[in-house]
Amino acid sequence: MFNIIKSTPxxxxxxxxxxCLPGRKAIETPHYLGxxxxxxxxxxxxxxxRRDAGINGVYxxxxxxxxxxxxxxxxxxxxxxxxxxxxxxxxxxxxxxxVLVLGARRTPPVLAPAANPNTNxxxxxxxxVGFRTLKAEDYAKAAEHLQPDIVVGLGDIPxxxxxxxxxxxxxxxxxxxWMQDHVALRNSNGKTKGRxxxxxxxxxxxxxxxxxxxxxxTEQLGELVxxxxxxxxxxLEDLPAALHSLSRLAFTExxxxxxxxxxxxxxxxxxxxxxxxAATDAGIALDFTLPAPQITPPDHEHVAPRTLGIDMWLAxxxxxxxPLTKGCKCYACTKHHRAYIQHLLLAKxxxxxxxxxxxxxxxxxxxxAGIRQSIALDVFDSERRRFExxxxxxxxxxxxxxxxxxxxxxxxxxxxxxxxxKAAFTMLDDGKEKIAEARQEDVEVVVDGKGGEGxxxxxx
Amino acid sequence: MVLRPPASALKFxxxxxxxxxxxxxxxxxxxxxxxxxxxxxxxxxxASLKGLTPKQLEDTSCRLCLNNTxxxxxxxxxxxxxxxxxxxxxxxxxxxxxxxxxxxxMVSLLKLAQVTEEGVRFLSPHDGTPMLLTPEHxxxxxxxxxxxxxxxxDDVIATTxxxxxxxxxxxxxxxxxxxxxxxxxxxxxxxxxFCIIQGGLDLDLRAECTQQMVARDTPGIAIGGLxxxxxxxxxxKVVHTCTSLLPDLKPRYVMGVGYPEDILVSxxxxxxxxxxxxxxxxxxxxxxxxxxxxFNLRHAAYANDFRPVEEGCNCxxxxxxxxxxxxxxxxxxHHVAAKETAGAHxxxxxxxxxLLDLMRGAREAIVEQRYPAFLVDYFHGMYAGDxxxxxxxxxxALRGVGVDLLAD
Ligand SMILES: [Zn+2]
Ligand SMILES: [Zn+2]
Numbered sequence: 001m002f003n004i005i006k007s008t009p010x011x012x013x014x015x016x017x018x019x020c021l022p023g024r025k026a027i028e029t030p031h032y033l034g035x036x037x038x039x040x041x042x043x044x045x046x047x048x049x050r051r052d053a054g055i056n057g058v059y060x061x062x063x064x065x066x067x068x069x070x071x072x073x074x075x076x077x078x079x080x081x082x083x084x085x086x087x088x089x090x091x092x093x094x095x096x097x098x099v100l101v102l103g104a105r106r107t108p109p110v111l112a113p114a115a116n117p118n119t120n121x122x123x124x125x126x127x128x129v130g131f132r133t134l135k136a137e138d139y140a141k142a143a144e145h146l147q148p149d150i151v152v153g154l155g156d157i158p159x160x161x162x163x164x165x166x167x168x169x170x171x172x173x174x175x176x177x178w179m180q181d182h183v184a185l186r187n188s189n190g191k192t193k194g195r196x197x198x199x200x201x202x203x204x205x206x207x208x209x210x211x212x213x214x215x216x217x218t219e220q221l222g223e224l225v226x227x228x229x230x231x232x233x234x235x236l237e238d239l240p241a242a243l244h245s246l247s248r249l250a251f252t253e254x255x256x257x258x259x260x261x262x263x264x265x266x267x268x269x270x271x272x273x274x275x276x277x278a279a280t281d282a283g284i285a286l287d288f289t290l291p292a293p294q295i296t297p298p299d300h301e302h303v304a305p306r307t308l309g310i311d312m313w314l315a316x317x318x319x320x321x322x323p324l325t326k327g328c329k330c331y332a333c334t335k336h337h338r339a340y341i342q343h344l345l346l347a348k349x350x351x352x353x354x355x356x357x358x359x360x361x362x363x364x365x366x367x368x369a370g371i372r373q374s375i376a377l378d379v380f381d382s383e384r385r386r387f388e389x390x391x392x393x394x395x396x397x398x399x400x401x402x403x404x405x406x407x408x409x410x411x412x413x414x415x416x417x418x419x420x421x422k423a424a425f426t427m428l429d430d431g432k433e434k435i436a437e438a439r440q441e442d443v444e445v446v447v448d449g450k451g452g453e454g455x456x457x458x459x460x
Numbered sequence: 461m462v463l464r465p466p467a468s469a470l471k472f473x474x475x476x477x478x479x480x481x482x483x484x485x486x487x488x489x490x491x492x493x494x495x496x497x498x499x500x501x502x503x504x505x506x507a508s509l510k511g512l513t514p515k516q517l518e519d520t521s522c523r524l525c526l527n528n529t530x531x532x533x534x535x536x537x538x539x540x541x542x543x544x545x546x547x548x549x550x551x552x553x554x555x556x557x558x559x560x561x562x563x564x565x566m567v568s569l570l571k572l573a574q575v576t577e578e579g580v581r582f583l584s585p586h587d588g589t590p591m592l593l594t595p596e597h598x599x600x601x602x603x604x605x606x607x608x609x610x611x612x613x614d615d616v617i618a619t620t621x622x623x624x625x626x627x628x629x630x631x632x633x634x635x636x637x638x639x640x641x642x643x644x645x646x647x648x649x650x651x652x653x654f655c656i657i658q659g660g661l662d663l664d665l666r667a668e669c670t671q672q673m674v675a676r677d678t679p680g681i682a683i684g685g686l687x688x689x690x691x692x693x694x695x696x697k698v699v700h701t702c703t704s705l706l707p708d709l710k711p712r713y714v715m716g717v718g719y720p721e722d723i724l725v726s727x728x729x730x731x732x733x734x735x736x737x738x739x740x741x742x743x744x745x746x747x748x749x750x751x752x753x754x755f756n757l758r759h760a761a762y763a764n765d766f767r768p769v770e771e772g773c774n775c776x777x778x779x780x781x782x783x784x785x786x787x788x789x790x791x792x793x794h795h796v797a798a799k800e801t802a803g804a805h806x807x808x809x810x811x812x813x814x815l816l817d818l819m820r821g822a823r824e825a826i827v828e829q830r831y832p833a834f835l836v837d838y839f840h841g842m843y844a845g846d847x848x849x850x851x852x853x854x855x856x857a858l859r860g861v862g863v864d865l866l867a868d
Contacts, residue, residue, distance in 0.1 A: 037799075037800055038795060038796045038799050039792070039795065040796065040800050040802040042800060042802070043802065045511075045516070045802045045806055045809070046788065046802075046806070047519070047776050047777075047786055047809075048513060048515075048516065051515070052513075052515075065795070075791050075794075075795070079766055079789075079791070090781075091789070091792055091795075092792065093781070093786040093787060318536060318543075319540055319543040319544055321544065331513070331515070335514070335515070335552050336551075336552050337552075339536070339540070339544055339550065340550055340551060340552065343507065343535060343536045343540075344506075344507075346535055347506040347508070347531070349506050349507075349508040349510075350508075350510065350511040351508040351512070351513060352508075354511065354513060355513070403801070
């Protein structure tokens with residue numbers, strides 16, 4: 001399923017691979033997955049996705065589909081396409097060739113209000129009607145029914161919290177239990193055809209600190225696990241050699257292309273990149289390439305770093321008929337121009353964000369192609385250094401307003417905002433955790449806004 | 461009166477006249493390609509049809525859409541339009557565009573607009589400075605936009621106004637303004653100026669206005685001032701009166717109409733062109749337009765409904781994947797409605813396609829001399845055969861042109 005084409009002799013380093021899933025177009029790695037919200041890459045309808053987005057794989061969080069569970073069976077659990085194909089793929093109208101990856105939570109997830117929202121048998125998820133409990137058992141069953149190409153096993157990821165040693169121990173125990181149970185469920189189902197590949201989530205600490213789980217993965221589960229999911233880079237530092245052949249999927253919320261390059265240098269294969277949609281919503285057309293453009297400064301003169309994106313709100317674009325970025329082959333750039341996109345943003349027309357979203361994903365597509373090329377040519381390290389010299393370290397500030405915020409998205413934190421794992425929390429013991437959970441059920445956060453109408457213009 | 465020889469940038473080919481009703485099938489050749497009449501025109505107010513790419517709009521088979529002059533005059537503004545080279549270039553739309561004069565939107569959106577002989581006075585929504593939209597300025601703006609069909613500035617007042625003297629004044633002023641528009645029009649060989657018949661609900665005023673405007677020999681003719689909440693039977697009388705006095709070989713546009721049954725009845729009364737924001741606007745609230753009524757897919761009943769938005773619909777959204785469509789279900793629209801804009805975009809695709817397809821069906825029926833049967837079938841489907849629910853105004857209006865919806 002995952003072939004490593006080229007890797008560095010040292011244990012960690014950039015590598016080339018190919019992710020081949022039955023019936024899907026192979027994904028050359030390093031690459032990225034489109035991040036969906038309720039089954040769509042935000043702004044992009046399914047026909048435009050097929051025709052103009054050029055995205056090879058998507059990440060879909062289950063929490064987007066289960067708002068009334070367990071009291072009411074989520075509709076998607078009752079959906080079975082007549083041809084026996086993946087109910088999730090059919091429901092969200094994802095093309096056959098696109099790789100479908102299912103996980104439990106969004107990236108970035110909305111942080112649970114309770115300090116320790118997960119239990120030994122469940123995690124806390126954020127649905128359109130507030131926080132809900134998702135049982136590990138239900139998640140595994142749902143994943144088997146929905147038949148994604150890749151299912152990321154349920155992780156006990158303490159988003160937004162620091163980890164004490166007791167909590168790490170507990171997370172490790174849960175992780176072992178949940179993975180074993182999930183594998184047992186798959187074995188009891190018996191069937192192997194059309195079965196998802198199972199990826200194991202890793203805790204936010206070094207492998208040494210989750211040793212029993214590592215032992216479980218290497219010794220017990222072995223062949224049954226096809227890849228690893230990372231929520232930070234800590235476990236990469238001492239990843240056991242036995243797991244090196246597994247593909248590495250990252251939910252690490254990189255906030256710049258520099259972050260991506262750094263993570264590739266540590267051996268990540270597949271990314272989820274929330275900053276693409278965040279740039280789109282900010283009205284920013286991404287503008288960076290690898291290799292970085294050649295700049296020849298006049299003798300020893302300082303050249304200002306290039307910006308990573310263009311603020312499309314600026315009046316300077318008003319009569320500019322050039323594409324967002326020169327030579328870009330995306331739909332937005334080949335069919336439309338800066339003047340139109342600036343007009344659409346000012347007029348609050350939703351098409352503005354659609355066109356930016358198409359362009360921004362295309363920029364990432366080319367960026368990854370450039371990365372793969374540089375690895376193939378053994379120049380990744382030097383190109384990475386040059387990229388860091390040529391470009392600003394941050395995306396430009398947003399100046400205009402984004403699209404009207406959906407009630408549902410309101411609490412989501414964009415990349416660059418609240419960083420996880422910074423808060424220095426002390427560990428709560430079991431009792432306190434249960435109290436916290438009970439309280440959380442009382443003060444359920446309702447984030448579903450009323451009247452999420454998308455338009456902006458007065459009705460004629 | 462007419463100050464220069466009339467010019468036209470269109471060719472009107474009358475294909476068939478219905479043997480029973482006043483319906484007509486025609487082909488209208490416009491600067492950016494032919495369109496089939498009767499037709500529905502979706503409204504892309506600010507040079508974008510709510511969330512659809514121009515490519516998707518093309519997919520719905522739309523070949524003529526509206527832009528609003530008032531909005532484009534504000535953003536991006538005339539200077540920018542001139543610099544870019546017009547609205548086709550702005551939105552990369554290779555097909556036809558129709559623009560209104562801007563007057564109607566000014567009067568309806570700006571409370572402080574005031575009509576004088578010179579033009580419409582209003583306060584700039586930007587900074588509150590007094591401004592004036594004259595017939596000359598409206599045409600100049602539309603010349604900058606470069607739309608294939610442009611509308612005269614008319615003196616619009618609500619048909620429901622009780623002030624008969626004002627209605628009469630508005631009618632006569634609209635005629636005078638038409639002359640000023642004709643005189644001001646810089647591109648008669650590439651843009652078609654349509655006159656707009658006014659006169660409220662007074663059939664004599666409407667008849668007088670029609671005769672006066674027909675004499676000006678514009679390439680096309682619009683019936684204006686309707687769709688303002690007047691009783692539907694009075695609306696039908698106005699359309700019927702005007703079309704009876706109009707030449708056969710010019711397109712007739714009823715502005716701001718409307719709902720499917722309004723359109724189908726108006727076609728029977730001899731009108732050819734319609735526009736309305738309703739299909740896209742209602743999509744944003746989760747409403748799907750179908751041949752059996754309009755349904756709000758945000759209703760919980762649709763959460764588990766895995767049928768397409770409209771069964772048998774051939775739009776990109778509804779068509780099964782095996783036939784090159786998306787196979788989107790009602791349950792999925794329910795799932796994304798009001799949560800992701802893509803839900804509204806999908807419904808807009810369906811709704812616009814539904815209206816365009818309805819017109820395609822109507823035209824086919826006219827060409828094959830079965831438009832009366834088409835009307836009977838449509839109302840039967842819409843009201844599930846329950847004739848008591850048929851709207852009386854539609855029954856009466858159609859009886860007036862030889863179609864009895866209630867006959868067995
Ligand atoms: Zn582009
Ligand atoms: Zn449809």
